[in-house]
Amino acid sequence: DIQMTQSPSTLSASVGDRVTITCRASQSISSWLAWYQQKPGKAPKLLIYKASSLESGVPSRFSGSGSGTEFTLTISSLQPDDFATYYCQQYNSYGTFGPGTKVDIK
Amino acid sequence: QVQLQESGPGLVKPSETLSLTCTVSGGSISSYYWSWIRQPAGKGLEWIGRIYTSGSTNYNPSLKSRVTMSVDTSKNQFSLKLSSVTAADTAVYYCARAPVVAAPYWYFDLWGRGTLVTVSS
Numbered sequence: 001d002i003q004m005t006q007s008p009s010t011l012s013a014s015v016g017d018r019v020t021i022t023c024r025a026s027q028s029i030s031s032w033l034a035w036y037q038q039k040p041g042k043a044p045k046l047l048i049y050k051a052s053s054l055e056s057g058v059p060s061r062f063s064g065s066g067s068g069t070e071f072t073l074t075i076s077s078l079q080p081d082d083f084a085t086y087y088c089q090q091y092n093s094y095g096t097f098g099p100g101t102k103v104d105i106k
Numbered sequence: 107q108v109q110l111q112e113s114g115p116g117l118v119k120p121s122e123t124l125s126l127t128c129t130v131s132g133g134s135i136s137s138y139y140w141s142w143i144r145q146p147a148g149k150g151l152e153w154i155g156r157i158y159t160s161g162s163t164n165y166n167p168s169l170k171s172r173v174t175m176s177v178d179t180s181k182n183q184f185s186l187k188l189s190s191v192t193a194a195d196t197a198v199y200y201c202a203r204a205p206v207v208a209a210p211y212w213y214f215d216l217w218g219r220g221t222l223v224t225v226s227s
Binding site: 095100 | 141150151153164200202210213214216218219
Protein backbone atom coordinates (compact mmCIF):
# COMPACT_ATOMS: atom_id res chain seq x y z
CA ASP A 1 0.00 0.00 0.00
CA ILE A 2 1.14 3.53 -0.75
CA GLN A 3 1.00 5.78 2.32
CA MET A 4 0.63 9.53 2.04
CA THR A 5 1.80 12.11 4.56
CA GLN A 6 1.26 15.86 4.61
CA SER A 7 3.03 18.67 6.40
CA PRO A 8 2.25 20.70 8.28
CA SER A 9 -0.96 19.32 9.74
CA THR A 10 -2.09 22.85 10.58
CA LEU A 11 -0.88 26.12 9.11
CA SER A 12 -1.79 29.57 10.41
CA ALA A 13 -1.53 32.31 7.84
CA SER A 14 -2.80 35.77 6.95
CA VAL A 15 -4.55 37.07 3.86
CA GLY A 16 -1.93 37.82 1.23
CA ASP A 17 0.58 35.25 2.53
CA ARG A 18 2.28 32.75 0.26
CA VAL A 19 1.39 29.28 1.53
CA THR A 20 3.08 25.98 0.75
CA ILE A 21 1.84 22.52 1.73
CA THR A 22 3.96 19.41 1.26
CA CYS A 23 2.73 15.90 0.45
CA ARG A 24 4.97 12.85 0.47
CA ALA A 25 4.33 9.35 -0.84
CA SER A 26 5.87 6.21 0.64
CA GLN A 27 7.02 5.16 -2.83
CA SER A 28 7.23 6.78 -6.22
CA ILE A 29 3.91 7.72 -7.76
CA SER A 30 5.34 9.53 -10.80
CA SER A 31 3.03 12.55 -11.27
CA TRP A 32 -0.20 10.79 -10.33
CA LEU A 33 -1.21 13.19 -7.60
CA ALA A 34 -4.26 15.36 -7.05
CA TRP A 35 -5.02 18.14 -4.57
CA TYR A 36 -8.42 18.95 -3.09
CA GLN A 37 -9.83 21.74 -0.94
CA GLN A 38 -12.52 20.97 1.63
CA LYS A 39 -14.51 23.41 3.71
CA PRO A 40 -16.48 22.36 6.82
CA GLY A 41 -19.65 20.46 5.95
CA LYS A 42 -18.85 20.47 2.24
CA ALA A 43 -17.52 17.96 -0.26
CA PRO A 44 -13.92 18.18 -1.40
CA LYS A 45 -13.23 20.24 -4.50
CA LEU A 46 -10.59 19.26 -7.05
CA LEU A 47 -7.85 21.88 -7.45
CA ILE A 48 -4.94 20.16 -9.16
CA TYR A 49 -4.46 16.85 -10.98
CA LYS A 50 -1.41 15.13 -12.42
CA ALA A 51 0.67 17.02 -9.86
CA SER A 52 0.60 20.37 -11.63
CA SER A 53 -2.45 20.62 -13.91
CA LEU A 54 -4.93 23.23 -12.75
CA GLU A 55 -8.56 22.11 -12.82
CA SER A 56 -10.82 24.29 -14.92
CA GLY A 57 -12.28 27.19 -12.97
CA VAL A 58 -9.70 27.06 -10.16
CA PRO A 59 -7.94 30.40 -9.55
CA SER A 60 -4.39 30.68 -10.86
CA ARG A 61 -3.06 31.51 -7.39
CA PHE A 62 -3.14 27.73 -6.80
CA SER A 63 -0.27 25.74 -8.25
CA GLY A 64 1.18 22.29 -7.80
CA SER A 65 4.60 20.83 -8.37
CA GLY A 66 6.69 17.74 -7.77
CA SER A 67 7.09 14.18 -8.96
CA GLY A 68 8.17 10.86 -7.56
CA THR A 69 7.61 11.03 -3.83
CA GLU A 70 7.51 14.73 -2.94
CA PHE A 71 4.90 17.25 -3.99
CA THR A 72 3.83 20.76 -3.06
CA LEU A 73 0.68 22.82 -3.28
CA THR A 74 1.31 26.56 -3.29
CA ILE A 75 -1.18 29.37 -2.84
CA SER A 76 0.61 32.47 -4.08
CA SER A 77 -1.50 35.02 -2.19
CA LEU A 78 -3.93 33.61 0.35
CA GLN A 79 -7.49 34.88 0.00
CA PRO A 80 -10.30 34.78 2.61
CA ASP A 81 -12.01 32.00 0.65
CA ASP A 82 -8.91 29.80 0.90
CA PHE A 83 -9.15 29.01 4.62
CA ALA A 84 -9.95 25.32 4.44
CA THR A 85 -8.43 21.86 4.72
CA TYR A 86 -6.33 20.59 1.84
CA TYR A 87 -5.85 16.93 0.93
CA CYS A 88 -3.50 15.26 -1.50
CA GLN A 89 -4.46 11.98 -3.19
CA GLN A 90 -2.26 9.55 -5.08
CA TYR A 91 -3.75 7.59 -7.96
CA ASN A 92 -0.78 5.51 -8.98
CA SER A 93 -2.14 2.52 -7.08
CA TYR A 94 -5.82 2.70 -6.23
CA GLY A 95 -6.46 6.00 -4.46
CA THR A 96 -5.01 6.99 -1.13
CA PHE A 97 -5.57 10.36 0.46
CA GLY A 98 -3.22 12.24 2.73
CA PRO A 99 -4.34 13.15 6.26
CA GLY A 100 -5.00 16.78 5.38
CA THR A 101 -3.57 20.20 6.16
CA LYS A 102 -5.81 22.76 7.79
CA VAL A 103 -5.13 26.35 6.81
CA ASP A 104 -6.53 28.72 9.40
CA ILE A 105 -6.44 32.40 10.17
CA LYS A 106 -3.36 33.68 11.98
CA GLN B 107 -24.51 21.31 -14.96
CA VAL B 108 -23.94 17.76 -13.76
CA GLN B 109 -24.84 17.11 -10.14
CA LEU B 110 -24.57 14.07 -7.91
CA GLN B 111 -26.97 13.26 -5.08
CA GLU B 112 -26.55 10.50 -2.53
CA SER B 113 -29.59 8.84 -0.98
CA GLY B 114 -30.25 6.05 1.49
CA PRO B 115 -30.85 5.30 5.16
CA GLY B 116 -29.02 7.47 7.64
CA LEU B 117 -29.04 4.80 10.33
CA VAL B 118 -27.97 1.18 9.94
CA LYS B 119 -27.79 -1.48 12.63
CA PRO B 120 -24.52 -3.30 13.35
CA SER B 121 -24.01 -6.46 11.25
CA GLU B 122 -26.53 -5.27 8.66
CA THR B 123 -25.90 -3.99 5.13
CA LEU B 124 -25.48 -0.32 4.30
CA SER B 125 -27.11 0.60 0.98
CA LEU B 126 -26.68 3.92 -0.81
CA THR B 127 -27.60 5.21 -4.26
CA CYS B 128 -26.10 8.09 -6.19
CA THR B 129 -28.23 9.80 -8.82
CA VAL B 130 -26.49 11.66 -11.63
CA SER B 131 -28.50 14.60 -12.97
CA GLY B 132 -27.81 17.12 -15.70
CA GLY B 133 -25.71 14.74 -17.76
CA SER B 134 -25.14 11.15 -18.78
CA ILE B 135 -23.63 8.52 -16.53
CA SER B 136 -21.78 7.14 -19.56
CA SER B 137 -18.09 7.67 -20.29
CA TYR B 138 -16.98 8.23 -16.69
CA TYR B 139 -15.90 6.17 -13.74
CA TRP B 140 -18.05 6.50 -10.62
CA SER B 141 -16.78 6.08 -7.09
CA TRP B 142 -17.75 6.03 -3.45
CA ILE B 143 -15.53 7.73 -0.87
CA ARG B 144 -16.15 8.06 2.86
CA GLN B 145 -15.02 10.33 5.66
CA PRO B 146 -15.50 9.60 9.36
CA ALA B 147 -16.25 12.68 11.43
CA GLY B 148 -13.14 14.79 11.88
CA LYS B 149 -11.00 12.38 9.89
CA GLY B 150 -9.59 11.91 6.42
CA LEU B 151 -10.94 10.48 3.20
CA GLU B 152 -11.06 6.80 2.24
CA TRP B 153 -11.73 5.57 -1.29
CA ILE B 154 -14.18 2.64 -1.24
CA GLY B 155 -14.52 1.57 -4.85
CA ARG B 156 -15.29 2.48 -8.44
CA ILE B 157 -17.56 1.26 -11.20
CA TYR B 158 -17.71 1.92 -14.91
CA THR B 159 -20.93 1.99 -16.90
CA SER B 160 -19.99 -1.42 -18.31
CA GLY B 161 -20.31 -2.77 -14.78
CA SER B 162 -16.60 -3.37 -14.23
CA THR B 163 -15.52 -2.65 -10.68
CA ASN B 164 -12.46 -2.06 -8.52
CA TYR B 165 -12.62 -2.04 -4.75
CA ASN B 166 -10.32 -0.87 -1.97
CA PRO B 167 -8.51 -4.06 -0.91
CA SER B 168 -9.21 -3.27 2.75
CA LEU B 169 -12.98 -3.30 2.12
CA LYS B 170 -13.22 -5.64 -0.85
CA SER B 171 -14.78 -8.55 1.02
CA ARG B 172 -17.73 -6.40 2.12
CA VAL B 173 -18.33 -4.08 -0.85
CA THR B 174 -20.59 -4.46 -3.86
CA MET B 175 -21.20 -1.70 -6.39
CA SER B 176 -23.71 -1.69 -9.24
CA VAL B 177 -24.87 0.68 -11.95
CA ASP B 178 -28.25 1.33 -13.57
CA THR B 179 -27.67 3.36 -16.71
CA SER B 180 -31.41 3.59 -17.46
CA LYS B 181 -31.88 5.53 -14.23
CA ASN B 182 -28.52 7.33 -14.32
CA GLN B 183 -27.72 5.83 -10.93
CA PHE B 184 -25.05 3.77 -9.27
CA SER B 185 -25.15 2.09 -5.90
CA LEU B 186 -23.07 0.89 -2.97
CA LYS B 187 -23.68 -2.00 -0.62
CA LEU B 188 -21.41 -2.50 2.39
CA SER B 189 -22.15 -5.62 4.40
CA SER B 190 -21.54 -6.56 8.04
CA VAL B 191 -21.20 -2.97 9.16
CA THR B 192 -19.79 -1.90 12.52
CA ALA B 193 -19.48 1.44 14.28
CA ALA B 194 -16.21 1.93 12.39
CA ASP B 195 -18.25 2.32 9.20
CA THR B 196 -19.99 5.42 10.54
CA ALA B 197 -19.04 8.22 8.17
CA VAL B 198 -20.16 10.73 5.58
CA TYR B 199 -20.38 8.82 2.32
CA TYR B 200 -19.70 10.72 -0.91
CA CYS B 201 -20.31 9.65 -4.45
CA ALA B 202 -17.88 11.09 -6.96
CA ARG B 203 -17.06 11.16 -10.65
CA ALA B 204 -13.68 10.22 -12.06
CA PRO B 205 -12.76 11.23 -15.62
CA VAL B 206 -11.55 8.51 -17.94
CA VAL B 207 -7.97 9.59 -18.60
CA ALA B 208 -4.67 7.91 -19.34
CA ALA B 209 -3.69 7.25 -15.72
CA PRO B 210 -3.20 4.14 -13.57
CA TYR B 211 -6.16 4.93 -11.35
CA TRP B 212 -8.50 7.85 -10.69
CA TYR B 213 -8.89 11.31 -9.32
CA PHE B 214 -12.28 12.86 -8.67
CA ASP B 215 -13.51 15.98 -10.45
CA LEU B 216 -17.09 16.12 -9.21
CA TRP B 217 -18.53 15.16 -5.84
CA GLY B 218 -21.95 14.79 -4.30
CA ARG B 219 -22.78 16.70 -1.13
CA GLY B 220 -22.39 13.58 0.98
CA THR B 221 -24.72 11.69 3.29
CA LEU B 222 -24.08 10.76 6.90
CA VAL B 223 -24.55 7.11 7.73
CA THR B 224 -24.49 6.13 11.38
CA VAL B 225 -24.09 2.52 12.46
CA SER B 226 -25.85 2.02 15.76
CA SER B 227 -28.39 -0.25 17.37
